[in-house]
Amino acid sequence: MPWFHLGKFRENILFVTFSKTPNLKIIVEILFEHYGYQVPDFQSDEEAVKRLGLLLRKIEGSSMLLFLDDVWPVSEALVKKFQVLILDSKILVTTRVGFPRLGTQCILKPLVHDDAITLFRHYASLEESCSSISEEVIQKVRTIW
Secondary structure, three states: OOOOOHHHHOOOEEEEEEEOOOOHHHHHHHHHHHOOOOOOOOOOHHHHHHHHHHHHHHOOOOOOEEEEEEEOHHHHHHHHHHHHHOOOOEEEEOOOOOOHHHOOOOOOOOOOHHHHHHHHHHHHOOOOOOOOOOHHHHHHHHHHO
16 A cells, blocks of 8 residues: 555656756646646746646645655755645655755665665566566666766
């Protein structure tokens, strides 16, 4: 059983990778696409925020669980914007550093090597039939970690 209640969020569970340089316009585009609306051509971040506000009014009453993954310290203000805009929803931020001003923190230990490899193998296999990933590929990826 998941640790969150799927009934409240239904299909409104979104995963967005922020990375070191998040692109607000792309994140808002993902939200428009998810809800089945035509994606506007945003001329600026300010316009994207304005249009996101309009979108959220259209979907009012639809709670969202928004996972913001790989958030870097320089993006804290951007995460705060989402908190202000998306009031009726939950935002989960994963980061390597703490953001105490964003709310409750849950500090997790890094995965041990074997668990990390298992997780990597699971998500790197795009098809059911392609479940084996060579050690050579894993070693190449390890050098990046």
